[in-house]
Structure formats: C-alpha cells, structure tokens
Amino acid sequence: MSTSGRSLWHRFFGNSARAFGSVSVVLLFSLAIAPAKDFFSEWRKYQNDYVKLVRTRADAVTLQRHIEPGLQQIWHPELVVVDRCTTCHLGLKEASLADVTQQPFGKHPPIPHSLTQFGCVVCHRGQGAATTVREAHHSTDAWEEPLLPARFIEASCGQCHLTPLRGTPVLNEGRRLLSRQGCVHCHNVRLADGTPMQPTDNPPDLGHIAEKTTREWIFAWVKNPQAYATSATMPNFGFGDDDTRDISAFLVAQSTPSPYTARIASRKTKPAAGDASAEGASLYGQSFCASCHATQNAAGNLVGGDIGPELTRVGSKLKPEWLEEWIRNPDDFFPGTKMPRFRFTDQQLSLLTGYLQSKTDSDLLANVHLEPTTQKQIDHGRALVMEYGCASCHQINGVKKPENFAPDLSHIGSKPFAQLAFPAGVEHTLPDYLTSKISKPRAFGTGLKMPKFTLAQAQVDALTTALLANTARANTLPATLRVASQHDSQYQPAGKAGRLMDELRCFSCHSINGRGGTMAPDLSWEGSSVQSQWLTEFLKNPNTLRPALIRRMPKFNLSDAEIHTLADYILTVYQSPAFDRDGIAQASLTPQLAEEGKQLFYSKYNCNSCHIVDTAKDKGYVGPVLAQAGLRLTPAWTFQWLKNPQALRPGTIEPNQHMDDADARALTAYIMTLKARKGANQ
Amino acid sequence: MKRQLILLAIVIGMAGCAKQALAPTPAGAAAPEGAVLMESSGGKQAAAIGTPLEQPVMVQLNDAKGAAAAGVGILLSGPTGAKFDPPSGVTDANGQFTSQVAAPGTSGHFQIVAATADGKARLKIDGIALGYEQGLGRQLSTQYCARCHDAESTPERVSNMDNLDPKPHAFSEGDTYNKISNADLTSLISHGGAALNKSASMPPFGYTLTPAEIQALISYIRAIADPPYERVYANK
Numbered sequence: 077m078s079t080s081g082r083s084l085w086h087r088f089f090g091n092s093a094r095a096f097g098s099v100s101v102v103l104l105f106s107l108a109i110a111p112a113k114d115f116f117s118e119w120r121k122y123q124n125d126y127v128k129l130v131r132t133r134a135d136a137v138t139l140q141r142h143i144e145p146g147l148q149q150i151w152h153p154e155l156v157v158v159d160r161c162t163t164c165h166l167g168l169k170e171a172s173l174a175d176v177t178q179q180p181f182g183k184h185p186p187i188p189h190s191l192t193q194f195g196c197v198v199c200h201r202g203q204g205a206a207t208t209v210r211e212a213h214h215s216t217d218a219w220e221e222p223l224l225p226a227r228f229i230e231a232s233c234g235q236c237h238l239t240p241l242r243g244t245p246v247l248n249e250g251r252r253l254l255s256r257q258g259c260v261h262c263h264n265v266r267l268a269d270g271t272p273m274q275p276t277d278n279p280p281d282l283g284h285i286a287e288k289t290t291r292e293w294i295f296a297w298v299k300n301p302q303a304y305a306t307s308a309t310m311p312n313f314g315f316g317d318d319d320t321r322d323i324s325a326f327l328v329a330q331s332t333p334s335p336y337t338a339r340i341a342s343r344k345t346k347p348a349a350g351d352a353s354a355e356g357a358s359l360y361g362q363s364f365c366a367s368c369h370a371t372q373n374a375a376g377n378l379v380g381g382d383i384g385p386e387l388t389r390v391g392s393k394l395k396p397e398w399l400e401e402w403i404r405n406p407d408d409f410f411p412g413t414k415m416p417r418f419r420f421t422d423q424q425l426s427l428l429t430g431y432l433q434s435k436t437d438s439d440l441l442a443n444v445h446l447e448p449t450t451q452k453q454i455d456h457g458r459a460l461v462m463e464y465g466c467a468s469c470h471q472i473n474g475v476k477k478p479e480n481f482a483p484d485l486s487h488i489g490s491k492p493f494a495q496l497a498f499p500a501g502v503e504h505t506l507p508d509y510l511t512s513k514i515s516k517p518r519a520f521g522t523g524l525k526m527p528k529f530t531l532a533q534a535q536v537d538a539l540t541t542a543l544l545a546n547t548a549r550a551n552t553l554p555a556t557l558r559v560a561s562q563h564d565s566q567y568q569p570a571g572k573a574g575r576l577m578d579e580l581r582c583f584s585c586h587s588i589n590g591r592g593g594t595m596a597p598d599l600s601w602e603g604s605s606v607q608s609q610w611l612t613e614f615l616k617n618p619n620t621l622r623p624a625l626i627r628r629m630p631k632f633n634l635s636d637a638e639i640h641t642l643a644d645y646i647l648t649v650y651q652s653p654a655f656d657r658d659g660i661a662q663a664s665l666t667p668q669l670a671e672e673g674k675q676l677f678y679s680k681y682n683c684n685s686c687h688i689v690d691t692a693k694d695k696g697y698v699g700p701v702l703a704q705a706g707l708r709l710t711p712a713w714t715f716q717w718l719k720n721p722q723a724l725r726p727g728t729i730e731p732n733q734h735m736d737d738a739d740a741r742a743l744t745a746y747i748m749t750l751k752a753r754k755g756a757n758q
Numbered sequence: 759m760k761r762q763l764i765l766l767a768i769v770i771g772m773a774g775c776a777k778q779a780l781a782p783t784p785a786g787a788a789a790p791e792g793a794v795l796m797e798s799s800g801g802k803q804a805a806a807i808g809t810p811l812e813q814p815v816m817v818q819l820n821d822a823k824g825a826a827a828a829g830v831g832i833l834l835s836g837p838t839g840a841k842f843d844p845p846s847g848v849t850d851a852n853g854q855f856t857s858q859v860a861a862p863g864t865s866g867h868f869q870i871v872a873a874t875a876d877g878k879a880r881l882k883i884d885g886i887a888l889g890y891e892q893g894l895g896r897q898l899s900t901q902y903c904a905r906c907h908d909a910e911s912t913p914e915r916v917s918n919m920d921n922l923d924p925k926p927h928a929f930s931e932g933d934t935y936n937k938i939s940n941a942d943l944t945s946l947i948s949h950g951g952a953a954l955n956k957s958a959s960m961p962p963f964g965y966t967l968t969p970a971e972i973q974a975l976i977s978y979i980r981a982i983a984d985p986p987y988e989r990v991y992a993n994k
Contacts, residue, residue: 226808226863
C-alpha cells in the first residue's frame with residue numbers, strides 16, 4: 077500500500093516538471109467546469125428542444141428568427157422583477173403556437189396586459205431569477221415561494237386592482253365575502269392603498285336581547301346557528317352544552333330595557349300567536365317581504381332575498397309583542413337596519429305578526445331545558461363572551477369591542493412558511509394552509525378561537541384568492557400602478573324627502589349618487605326619466621315593468637302627502653346634467669313622425685324582439701313592456717336613451733345602435749303614443 | 759464491476775417498486791367480463807382553469823348484459839393539473855361512481871379518462887378549461903347574449919329564445935358557429951344580423967362592446983363549441 081502510494085506520488089509529482097504538468101492538468105480541468113456546467117444546463121436542453129419543435133412548423137422561418145439564444149431576462153428594477161422564465165418559455169408571444177400543448181413552449185393565453193409589462197412572477201409567483209425547473213417553480217430550502225396554482229391566479233390581479241374587475245369574478249366574490257361573512261370584524265384587512273376593509277353584514281345589537289327572544293332560543297342559536305337558519309351568517313363556535321348555557325345566561329342577564337319596553341308592555345291586545353290565516357300570508361306576499369327575507373320551501377330550498385334574515389323558523393325565535401313593535405318601526409330598535417318602516421295599520425301588524433309566529437319548528441327547542449340562572453353561570457358566560465370576542469361583532473352591555481382580536485391579514489399573501497403551523501394532512505403551501513384554515517379552523521389545534529363558517533368549496537377558494545392578493549409586493553409596488561379602492565359614498569338626501577327616504581330605506585335596494593344597493597334600478601337620474609303622474613301612481617301602487625321579472629318593490633302604504641313630497645323631490649333633484657328634461661316638446665312629435673317611428677320600430681330596428689307594445693300579439697321578454705311607455709317616460713329621456721342607453725344607465729343590456737337624430741326622434745314620437753290604459757296594475 | 763452491476767440492479771428495482779407504490783390501487787372487485795363504462799352526467803362542462811366543474815362527473819359501469827356492476831374499482835386520470843375528489847373508488851349499488859373534477863391549469867379542451875382498476879373498461883369524458891379571455895367572454899355572454907341565445911330559463915332570467923323567428927342559435931352549437939369565420943363573427947356581433955343577411959333581430963353591439971370584449975366573446979364561443987372548433991375553419 078505504502079509503496080504503491082509512494083510510486084503514484086512519484087509518478088505525478090516526482091520531479092518539478094511532472095508536478096507542474098499534473099497541476100496544469102488539474103487547473104485546466106477545473107477551469108472547464110464552469111463552461112461545461114453552462115453547456116449541459118437544463119435551459120440549453122429546452123432551447124434545443126424548442127428549435128426542434130419550431131422546425132416542424134409551417135412558419136419555421138419566422139419563428140426561428142424570433143429565437144434569441146442564451147439566458148433571457150425581463151428586468152424591471154422599479155417592480156423588483158428579474159425574470160428569466162423566458163429562457164425556457166420561448167413561445168409565449170408566438171400566436172401561431174396557440175395549439176402547442178408541449179410545455180414550456182406553448183403560447184401564453186391572452187391577458188389584458190402585455191407579457192413583458194410586469195414580467196412573470198408578479199402574477200405567477202415562483203423564483204424569477206432561477207434557471208432550473210425545480211428552483212423556479214417549487215419551494216426549495218432556500219426559497220419558499222412556489223408557483224401560484226391556477227385556481228387562485230386572480231389573487232395576482234388583486235395586488236394592483238383594489239376595485240372589482242369584470243375579469244376577476246373569483247377575487248371579487250372573495251373580497252365581498254370577507255366583508256359579508258364578517259371576517260373583517262375580527263381580522264384587520266387593509267388593502268394595498270391602506271384602506272381598511274369594512275364589514276357589510278349587520279350583526280344585531282344584543283343590548284336588549286331579552287325583550288326580543290327567550291333564553292332557550294339563544295341557547296339553541298349559539299349551539300348551532302345553522303340549525304335555526306341554514307343561511308345564517310353567524311359561525312358555529314362548537315361550544316359544549318354547559319358553555320352555551322352560561323353564555324345564554326350572561327346574554328339575558330346583561331340585557332337592559334330598551335326605550336320601547338314600556339310601549340311593548342302597554343300593548344293592550346296581545347297579538348294572536350301562531351295565526352296561520354290566509355290573510356296574514358297574503359299580506360306577507362303583498363308587502364313583498366320575500367324580496368329581502370328567504371324562507372325554506374317544502375323541498376328544502378331557500379326562496380327569497382338575502383338582505384334580511386331567513387324567516388323559516390322565526391316563530392320559534394321572536395316574542396310576538398316585540399315582533400309587532402319591530403315591524404311597526406324597525407329603526408326604533410336598530411338604527412342600522414335595512415328594513416323599511418312600512419305604514420301598517422294595527423290590524424295589519426297583528427295579522428303579519430300572527431302569520432310569522434306560525435312559522436315555528438317544534439324540534440328546535442324541544443330538547444332545551446334550562447334551570448334558573450346562577451351568578452356563577454353568568455360570570456362564566458361573560459368570561460366566554462370576552463374570550464371568544466363576541467363583542468367584535470355584537471354590541472353587548474359591559475363588554476367592549478376588542479381591538480386587534482385576531483391576526484392582521486393585510487400581508488397574509490406573503491406569509492413565510494416558517495411562521496405557519498400545518499396540521500397533519502395539509503400540503504405545505506400557503507394556499508393549502510389558507511383553504512384548510514378557512515374550512516376547518518379547529519383542526520389546527522385545541523383551544524383555537526376561530527369558529528367554523530358554513531361555506532361552499534367555491535366560497536373557500538374565493539376567500540383564499542382574496543387573501544392571497546394581500547402580498548408584501550402589493551404594498552411595495554409603485555403607487556401609480558394601483559387602481560385605488562372605492563370609498564363608499566355617504567350621500568344623504570336632504571329635508572323632508574330625505575327623512576322619508578331614510579324611513580323607507582330606499583338605499584337598501586336602490587342606488588343613488590353612488591350609495592345604495594344593487595337589487596333595484598339606480599335612481600340617480602330618475603327625475604329626467606319619468607313623468608310626474610306616472611311616478612305618483614307608481615309610488616301609490618308599485619308594479620313591475622318587465623314581463624319576466626318578479627316584482628320586488630313593496631307597497632309602503634304612503635299617504636298622498638308623503639307621495640307628493642317624494643315624487644316632487646325625485647323629479648326636481650335627480651336630473652341628468654347631460655340634457656334638459658323638458659327639451660323635447662310633446663307638440664313637436666307629430667302623428668306622421670310617430671307613424672314613421674312605428675315602421676322603424678317593427679322593421680328597421682326590430683325593437684319587438686325584446687319589447688312588448690301590443691300585449692295581445694307581441695312577444696319579447698328582455699326589455700320592459702312599452703305598452704304604457706307614453707305615460708311613463710319623458711320624450712327627452714326616450715330620445716337620449718335611444719341615442720345611447722349606456723350613457724344613461726351604464727351596463728344596461730340594450731345595445732347602443734348608433735341611431736341618427738332623425739330615427740331617434742321618429743321612434744320617440746311613436747313610443748310617446750303608447751298610452752294603453754290597463755284596468756288594473758299587474 | 760460486478761458489484762456495481764448488482765448495485766445498479768437494486769437501484770432500478772427500487773425505483774420500479776417506488777413507481778408502483780405511487781399509483782393508487784383502488785379497492786373493489788375486478789370488472790366482470792364485457793363490462794362497459796358509460797357517462798352518466800358531467801361531460802362537456804366548462805370551468806375556469808384550475809376551478810371545479812359545476813356538476814360532479816358520474817360514470818356508470820354495466821356488465822355485458824347491461825346490468826349495473828356494483829363494487830368495482832374505478833380510477834380517474836386526466837392531464838397535469840386536473841384534480842379529482844376522489845380520484846378512485848368503487849361503484850355503488852347502481853354501478854355508479856361520482857367524483858368532483860377540477861379543470862387543469864391550462865386553457866382548452868381536456869379529457870378525463872375513467873377506467874376500471876384492471877383496465878378492462880375505459881371511457882373518455884370531455885371537459886373545457888376556460889382561460890382569462892374565455893372567462894371574460896362567458897361573463898359578457900351571460901350579461902348581453904344569454905337572454906336570447908340560451909334556451910334555459912331561470913326565475914331571474916326568462917329565455918327570450920322562443921319568441922324569436924328565426925330562433926337564435928345556442929353558443930355551443932358548433933355545427934353552426936364553426937362554419938362562420940372569426941371575421942364574420944366579429945361583423946355579426948358589431949353590426950348585427952342584418953349586416954350579414956341573417957336575422958335583423960340580432961342587434962349591433964359594436965357601439966356597446968369594445969373590440970377586446972367582442973374578441974373575448976368569440977374566444978368563448980370557440981371554446982365551448984360542440985363539436986369542437988377546429989383551427990382550420992379560421993383560415994377558410
């Protein structure tokens with residue numbers, strides 16, 4: 077061994093010439109390592125493969141001319157983007173490679189930005205500077221930002237776009253849910269421009285809860301809100317029977333009399349509980365309660381709106397005397413409510429209350445038997461209410477709204493893995509962490525407070541998308557790239573009409589000057605649109621204008637004076653600045669012109685494909701019925717509408733036909749002659 | 759040298775075993791002779807890339823006599839990125855197996871392969887993954903077109919299709935739309951039916967939708983065409 081060792085040594089380093097030769101060889105070899113690594117690199121293989129692919133294509137010459145060999149890089153110092161993805165993804169911009177499915181050579185699908193504008197990782201994540209497949213796409217020891225799975229890709233749009241975009245339905249829904257499901261009551265979520273997200277649910281004040289409901293119902297509700305109403309927003313906290321008992325004890329104990337207690341108590345005639353008379357049901361129908369409130373039908377499906385709470389089992393919840401006073405004037409009890417003050421008579425109130433009280437579920441409270449409350453239970457209940465942050469959503473006497481109750485989620489989209497604890501069975505990626513955390517929050521350990529929400533998988537994905545948009549990058553991108561978030565309009569109409577509109581809660585459904593709901597038409601320019609006589613009649617007795625749309629506007633039982641105030645205000649204040657409401661005199665619309673318009677209506681523009689004029693023979697379920705349009709619309713509005721419908725109501729589906737003035741005037745003349753008087757409203 | 763060869767053999771053997779261990783092996787009986795897999799529901803659905811198809815995919819396994827084959831292992835597979843929940847299982851008493859499928863991450867037509875565990879019966883099911891542009895087109899279609907071009911009515915949107923003569927064509931009617939070039943479709947949407955000697959009931963949308971929006975609509979119509987739209991048509 078030692079002899080052979082010595083002879084080997086002697087062979088290579090025996091004398092200075094040999095030693096010099098050997099060292100030179102080693103040196104040369106080591107010098108060759110770097111170029112060899114480059115020559116045999118992964119990306120070079122892909123570039124060679126791409127050349128082979130391109131040669132087989134019809135437009136090989138053009139494609140070959142576009143190839144730039146060597147490492148490629150998109151560099152945007154201001155965005156902190158150094159992306160070498162285009163080194164291997166060579167065909168991204170080649171329209172003729174749209175049918176190529178072999179990766180990484182396919183064409184990038186069309187997007188609203190140019191491909192080099194932001195580089196790749198701003199949207200797709202991953203490591204832009206990497207030049208191997210593994211390092212660029214997956215998380216490695218040194219780098220933990222893997223590619224974003226396709227189903228969450230809209231999260232990337234949300235880094236700059238803070239307002240809803242048509243192209244990002246999932247992101248929009250996710251952001252809506254963050255507000256609607258009350259996530260932002262407990263979690264702070266600031267958008268990239270610093271705007272805090274606001275909740276849009278409306279959790280009730282619990283300060284006078286004992287007046288409204290029983291301890292038994294509170295118990296059943298806290299135990300499992302979805303057992304009472306499948307559509308309930310309140311999540312399930314998974315409390316045990318004892319904890320639930322103590323919470324219900326505390327909530328009843330903290331309840332104080334409201335300013336209306338005396339009024340409730342002084343009701344001489346107690347409403348008939350559980351009167352399921354047809355009269356009550358038809359009043360419920362006539363008042364269009366279902367526009368906002370849902371009930372479960374026999375098949376178990378929810379029917380009705382989601383602005384107010386579900387009423388399937390409301391009779392098991394509310395005390396009849398409270399319910400009756402609530403319907404009389406909801407604002408007295410809860411100023412934040414979206415429910416209007418209907419002008420019901422005492423008899424109507426009693427009928428409606430009786431009908432609602434008949435909607436009970438005997439199973440709901442059947443097994444709830446509560447002993448009288450002890451002080452120990454109340455104290456324990458208070459401790460639980462504070463521990464679980466109930467006051468983050470609800471007003472509770474003697475418990476302050478906790479600050480920063482849950483982790484801030486403003487940068488959750490870039491949360492380092494090292495700071496996350498994954499439960500068994502969850503893949504170690506941020507999207508997987510978030511989806512599991514939202515759908516199974518209690519699987520992450522015992523003693524966690526986050527409750528279980530009832531969400532469909534698509535909703536969980538949408539929420540995850542919205543959270544993934546809150547990246548560190550979103551906060552460091554140049555502010556000029558940001559499409560700022562909308563601030564809610566605080567518009568409040570003035571005076572007597574303003575108070576009336578507030579009482580009727582017009583803004584729960586209608587939008588005016590940027591404030592309000594989306595269920596009913598925007599009324600910002602209603603004053604330019606309709607005739608005074610029609611508006612007065614409509615407010616007195618609303619009907620639907622569209623043949624295929626369920627009417628949703630309730631009848632508020634307004635007095636003539638109230639209708640006059642409201643109509644007057646709408647007609648004078650809500651006018652479009654773009655044209656004069658009385659700009660086209662009725663007299664200028666001659667019968668000859670109307671006859672010409674009729675021809676245009678039926679032959680040139682085929683308006684009858686979508687609109688009904690003659691209810692006996694016309695069909696057309698898309699637009700409103702025009703049989704009475706001459707009594708409803710102003711000529712100026714009709715003319716402007718025909719010229720450009722979207723200018724008056726953005727997003728309306730009636731296409732802009734680019735009509736010239738002569739045609740629009742003739743059609744206006746014809747439409748103004750449509751004054752069919754019907755015996756009764758629909 | 760010999761030792762190295764043995765080592766190599768061991769490594770290859772282990773790799774082979776590992777690969778086998780990765781493949782899911784569903785429980786359940788072997789498929790009966792002459793078993794046939796059929797699509798019950800869930801084929802030809804379109805969903806945005808990476809997102810679940812609206813309806814689950816359901817397959818039916820029958821034996822040679824056409825009776826339901828229960829308790830047979832079924833495996834689902836698809837292109838990279840497509841997800842199945844569950845990816846395998848056994849047929850129920852009616853011979854059916856149901857799985858929730860998520861579209862792959864790249865847009866275009868994709869195929870799901872359902873097969874019995876022993877591979878005796880196989881079935882291909884089509885699906886469509888919509889990219890950004892097609893997704894935008896689908897939304898525009900729902901807002902502007904579906905009232906007349908979709909025969910389905912919902913309480914919120916009653917179909918106007920039967921009121922029109924000639925009847926509008928549903929966007930999935932490949933036989934109709936595949937024959938119309940992109941340029942003609944663009945003019946049809948921009949200038950209305952009358953411009954191409956088609957029904958005047960089709961109004962012009964060229965002043966309502968942007969060129970990019972019209973392009974998105976066409977992209978969506980092409981994506982959902984059944985039979986599928988072939989690129990060849992575009993060049994005609």
